[in-house]
Amino acid sequence: MMETTEQTHYFVPSPSRWPLVGSAALFCLGLGAALTVNSLGVGKVLLALGFAILLWMLFGWFGDVIRESLNGAYHGKEDMSFRWGMGWFIFSEVMFFAAFFGALFYVRTISVPELGDMAHKLLYPDFTAAWPLSTGPGITQHYEAVAAWGLPAINTLLLLTSGATVTWAHWGLIQGKRKQLAAGLALTVLLGASFLTLQFVEYHHAFTELNLTLAAGAYGMTFFMLTGFHGLHVLLGTIILFVVLLRVLRGHFDEHNHFAFEAAAWYWHFVDVVWLLLFVFVYWL
Template sequence: MSVSKTAPHYFVPGPSMWPMAGGFSMLVTMLGASGWVNGASWGPGVCLAGIVSMLVVLYFWFGDAIQESETGQYSQRIDSSFRWSMSWFIFSEVMFFAAFFGALFYARAISMPWLADLDHKVLWPDFAAQWGNTGPAGTVEAFSTMGPFPIPTINTALLLTSGVTLTIAHHALREGHRRNTAVFLFFTILLGAIFMGFQAYEYIHAYHELNLKLTSGIYGSTFFMLTGFHGFHVTMGAIMLSVVLYRVLKGHFTADHHFGFEGAAWYWHFVDVVWLGLYVVVYWL
């Protein structure tokens, strides 16, 4: 984002159709998703239509914001507003993942020991309080758990390296070295893409060789929900950085004012931190 030193006002955008269009797109997406999971034939098509329409809305909505920024309509007050908005958005994402980590903690530290105590041995005598079990009634198909080697460890190295390359790109932008900024941004995006490729391979391995699925009890559901949503966030972060890279190549941003870059970088570093928690809690413990 570019900040104009001559804009003393607080910019208020004019009437826009994008908020209503975005809300309608999300409604269509969720209706399609609900039909999809309940076996309705129209569900996948409606869900896909909602996602595509949402992407179109975001393209034009963010395009309007970029145009407003590049034409000098944003002041320091707008810059502060964007920073607070991004901070609260990331906080909401922290709470989102905290809910899934909390579910994992409850299942492992509270429910599992409770089901294995003496009071419940009469109901489920064969239940063992070992993480990755097939449930107290033995209704879950046998499966193998996912260990930290080799793919999760490789992915950890990839994300940590991407955080370094992104930081180098940020420093290059602050020093006015746009070419270095573009190069290291590209490497950051490439590392994120490789990460997603390894995760896709890991899921294929889990389904076909470990028989580990979303239906594999509480272990399978928490594993795929945590790693799957994290993978979705990596994808969104890579898209954000790709837009930033395009803007850098187009000559946007200055050494002093570039919150569009910083906001995407904050998000990417947040995704890195979440992965470190996943790597320890999901793969090691």
């Protein structure tokens, strides 16, 4: 019978310069954004510098973590900490989107019906309590709502398929099938990029043909805030999965040690679920 050895210590990395570098990046980004908004030319330079420093920090910091992992620094306790950390991060993202969904539900179920009742008819005689909000003089600019059964439906199919491909890749990893792992990840990255491309086409159509912008009342505001932030998360998730794919091609991960892949898959499934809610409550209903 094999004896199991209990982990006797928790890995503590050496002091790192990367938090200080990240602080410098955020300072340049914040100051650059403020100066750019005020039409000062140096603002764009600071923005570019901030993004460059941020990329340097990301490559350097994650590179250190990857090297520590490959050198065997992480064991059971560290792995559990990573899992709790990723779990709480996704929970914070859930709360982030919950705030925007809450704003959408408040407008649709409370504000709009209240503004359409008899008590407000004298103030807003042309207002109709319907969603998407009707347009008219003095209410908001004229616009058209985005139809659900076009590009949004195609994007829904793409994301649902990507959830299946990343799961297929996970099965390949657990079973030691490296080609299946790489193929599943590559397909997931391709589907994520396709989603972003179609969302760009949808936004262009909304701006140029539907006259739908952030200024288009409550509908335009909630539409772009929810779909825009979700698109940003899809972009981040696609980049993460692409990095994981590059690591797979370099021989990283095995059947037992692959938390980075699992974290990316968790995040991607979260993005899928948020999109399903978006499709139902923003596009469809």
